[in-house]
Amino acid sequence: xxxxxxxxxxxxxRAGSGNSAVIKSVRERFTEMLELPKDxxxxxxxxxxxxxxxxxxxxxxxxxxxxxxxxxxxxxxxMIRITGSDLSIREITSEDIVISGMVRSVEFVDAG
Amino acid sequence: xxxxLFRLWNYLRGYVIIxxxxxxxxxxxxxxxxxxxxxxxxxxxxxxxxxAKVGIGGFRLIRPVARKTGCxxxxxxxxxxxxxxxxxxxxxxxFAGAVLFFVLINVLASFVWSIEITGNEKLDTxxxxxxxxxxxIKTGALKYRIDTRRAVDRMMLEIGRLxxxxxxxxxxKVKVQVRERKDIPEIVPRHIPCDIVAQKDGIxxxxxxxxxxxxxxxxxxxxxxxxxxxxxxxxxxxxxxRLVHALGTVRARTWYEDEAPVMFTRTETLRTGRVIRxxxxxxxxxxxxxxxxxxxxxxxxxxxxxxxxTIGDDLVFPFEWVTVNYYEVATMEAHISEEDARxxxxxxxxxKALGRVPEEAEIVKENVYFTEQDGKxxxxxxxxxxxxxxxxxxxxxx
Numbered sequence: 297x298x299x300x301x302x303x304x305x306x307x308x309x310r311a312g313s314g315n316s317a318v319i320k321s322v323r324e325r326f327t328e329m330l331e332l333p334k335d336x337x338x339x340x341x342x343x344x345x346x347x348x349x350x351x352x353x354x355x356x357x358x359x360x361x362x363x364x365x366x367x368x369x370x371x372x373x374x375m376i377r378i379t380g381s382d383l384s385i386r387e388i389t390s391e392d393i394v395i396s397g398m399v400r401s402v403e404f405v406d407a408g
Numbered sequence: 409x410x411x412x413l414f415r416l417w418n419y420l421r422g423y424v425i426i427x428x429x430x431x432x433x434x435x436x437x438x439x440x441x442x443x444x445x446x447x448x449x450x451x452x453x454x455x456x457x458x459x460a461k462v463g464i465g466g467f468r469l470i471r472p473v474a475r476k477t478g479c480x481x482x483x484x485x486x487x488x489x490x491x492x493x494x495x496x497x498x499x500x501x502x503f504a505g506a507v508l509f510f511v512l513i514n515v516l517a518s519f520v521w522s523i524e525i526t527g528n529e530k531l532d533t534x535x536x537x538x539x540x541x542x543x544x545i546k547t548g549a550l551k552y553r554i555d556t557r558r559a560v561d562r563m564m565l566e567i568g569r570l571x572x573x574x575x576x577x578x579x580x581k582v583k584v585q586v587r588e589r590k591d592i593p594e595i596v597p598r599h600i601p602c603d604i605v606a607q608k609d610g611i612x613x614x615x616x617x618x619x620x621x622x623x624x625x626x627x628x629x630x631x632x633x634x635x636x637x638x639x640x641x642x643x644x645x646x647x648x649x650r651l652v653h654a655l656g657t658v659r660a661r662t663w664y665e666d667e668a669p670v671m672f673t674r675t676e677t678l679r680t681g682r683v684i685r686x687x688x689x690x691x692x693x694x695x696x697x698x699x700x701x702x703x704x705x706x707x708x709x710x711x712x713x714x715x716x717x718t719i720g721d722d723l724v725f726p727f728e729w730v731t732v733n734y735y736e737v738a739t740m741e742a743h744i745s746e747e748d749a750r751x752x753x754x755x756x757x758x759x760k761a762l763g764r765v766p767e768e769a770e771i772v773k774e775n776v777y778f779t780e781q782d783g784k785x786x787x788x789x790x791x792x793x794x795x796x797x798x799x800x801x802x803x804x805x806x
Contacts, residue, residue, distance in 0.1 A: 358438045364452040385450035385460075390441045 341371035343402070350386075351378065351395045351402065359385075359393070367395060368405075375405040418448075422464045422488030429457045430479030439473050440466075464490060520549045521580040522716070522724045528586050531569055536586065539563060545575065545582055548692065548726075554582075579722030596800040601651035604637035604798040606630045610660035613794060620654030630660065636798050651803060658798035662769065663790055666760035670753040670778070670785040674742045677709065682736040690714075690728035705736040750778065753787035761789040769795035 320328075327337045335342040335355050342354040353369060353376070360375065361368040362385070367378040383397035428436060433456065440447050445466040451459050462470060467483075474481040496502055523545065525536050540546065543559040556575040563573050572587040596602040604620070612628045620637045624630055636658045640649040684703055689696045710732055717727040744752070754776045765771065773792035778785055 358441075359434045362434050362437065362450075362452070362458075384452070385437070385447070387446075387448045388437060388441050388450065389446060390444060393441075 339372035341373055341376070343376075345399070345402070348380075348399045349396060351399055352392060353395070354392045356391070356393050359388075364397075369393065373404060377401075377403040377405050379403075418461070418463070419488050422486070422490035423461050424464065424467050424483055425459060425461050425485040425487065426467070426470070427453070427457065427459050427482045427484055428474075428479050429482075430474075430477060431456060432477045433458055433479065436473060436477040436479045439477065440470070443469060443473065445469050445473070459484065461487075464488075516725055517580055517723060518551050519547075519580060519726070520545065520551055520554070520577070520582050521547055521726045523547060523582045523584065525584045525586065527588075529588055531567070531586065531588060536567075536584070539567060540575075540582075540584065545584075551577055551580075579720070580724045581722045596653070596802055598653055600653060601639045601803050602653055602800045603635045603639045603803055604654045604656060604658060605801045606632055606634045606636055606658070606660075607797045607799045608632050608662060610662040610797050612636075612658065612660050614659040615656065616658075617654070617656040619652050620656065624658075630797075639803050654800065656798065657796050659794055660797045661772075662793050662795055662797065664761050664764040664793065665788060665790040666757050666764065667786050667788045668753045668756035668760065670749050670787055672744055672746065672749050674744055676740050676742050677707075677737040678740055679709075680736045680738050684734045686732040686734070688730045688732075690726075690730055692726045695730070703734045705734065707737050707739065708734045709737055710734050750785075750787065753785075754778075754789065757787040757789035758791075761791050765791055765793055766795065769793040 324334075324338060326332075327334055334340050339355065341356055344352040344354070353371065355372065357370040357372065359367070360370050364383055365379060365381055367383055369376045369378070378395060378399060379401045380397055380399040383395060383399070385393060386396045387394040430436065437447065437450065440462075445462065447460045447462055447466070449459075449461045453459050470481055473479075523537060523540065525533050528536060537546075540559070540563070543562050544554055545556075545559055554577065556577065559575055560573055563575075564570055569588050570586055571589040572585075574583075574585045576583045576585075603623075604617075609631055610629075612624050612626055612630060614626060615622045615624060615636065617637045620639050621641055623635045623638045630636065637654040637656045639652050639654040641652055643650050682705070684701055684705075686697075686701060713731045713733070715729045715731075717725040717729075719725075758774070758776060771791055771793050775790045775792070776787060777790075778787055780786075
């Protein structure tokens with residue numbers, strides 16, 4: 297009981313201070329304790345890359361920018377910037393996006 | 409693999425290729441994703457202009473999205489089976505034909521149209537076919553009526569020579585594989601006294617008696633039926649005999665020979681090159697003549713080419729195209745040099761003699777010589793073998 301109390305206090309403090317990158321949330325601790333898949337519980341994206349040609353992002357939020365050389369995608373872990381050439385969206389559903397083309401970099405721009 | 413299936417699925421469902429132009433293409437894509445309008449193969453064509461593929465159902469929902477985001481959507485191409493069908497929708501005869509085709513194939517494929525029997529050596533194929541027919545397996549029989557298991561059981565019971573049979577229906581073909589029982593010599597039961605007697609003439613090379621008394625020695629010439637190992641064992645100091653079941657092997661030299669005449673001329677029939685072809689069509693089991701011409705050749709040989717309509721190896725249909733070729737021939741006598749003639753005769757004699765040698769015999773010497781009688785030359789081949797010639801025979805019995 298005491299411990300969970302402390303946890304909630306902790307998360308409140310975090311929300312107040314905005315120091316979220318360092319302190320783990322209750323949810324995160326909880327999912328780690330129970331070994332639940334983080335991408336589902338914490339709404340984090342799951343990236344799968346095959347070589348530098350195919351990139352699949354599961355659990356994305358939205359496409360922010362799309363051009364042949366750059367793709368910016370909003371996810372639960374912040375914005376992902378993908379640069380390369382000849383980039384195309386092979387498939388897009390409300391949860392997953394499959395990108396193909398020559399990928400040069402995958403960057404987390406403002407990781408939260 | 410996954411993408412192959414995906415593409416096939418899209419082809420079956422039908423899709424369209426569209427061009428989207430506008431400043432808020434990202435927004436367009438996001439709204440489509442949120443509204444579960446499935447887009448794929450989204451490619452930048454040039455600045456602010458992309459092509460994408462979308463299903464038929466999705467395409468109907470795309471107009472409001474385009475209006476909302478201020479994008480212009482144009483249809484570029486229609487792809488997939490539904491569009492192919494809509495093109496042919498009015499052609500009723502075509503569809504009727506396609507349906508009829510499938511129905512016909514299915515109807516025809518539910519009958520047995522050919523029977524293939526393999527593995528029989530002494531059993532006649534026709535005999536086996538008749539036996540199969542008695543169990544309901546014949547050409548023209550409905551496949552679903554055939555109970556292969558019952559047929560296998562019945563055949564095994566009815567035909568004593570069979571040691572194994574398998575019946576499989578593949579397509580319109582029934583594949584029957586058989587194995588035959590080997591002829592086994594009459595075996596004298598172990599507890600009954602017997603002699604070992606000669607199966608054939610020969611000169612003894614080795615006698616090994618495991619039970620009984622050796623009646624012949626190495627070098628003896630024996631005739632067929634002669635006792636080689638006796639089952640009558642004399643009792644010392646007595647007139648009586650003790651009867652045993654003789655056992656052992658008797659290896660002997662045996663000879664097999666045959667002859668062939670040496671022929672210096674050979675009649676040859678040569679095709680002159682003139683040929684008449686007759687065609688006919690066999691439907692089910694009725695033969696329809698298409699052309700029947702008179703064959704004006706004085707001498708001819710014929711052959712028949714039968715072509716069955718099949719799909720693959722196993723789906724045989726009851727249509728057959730038969731071509732009968734009549735080749736005109738001319739007979740000619742050809743002279744052969746003596747050397748060639750001798751060689752041919754020698755080979756023939758050798759082959760014939762070889763055919764007489766039983767399987768288990770070991771050939772130790774081969775000889776071919778020529779004899780002349782009344783001006784005729786004959787080749788004789790003699791094969792000397794070593795083999796076991798002893799077989800058990802009951803004492804006092806047959």
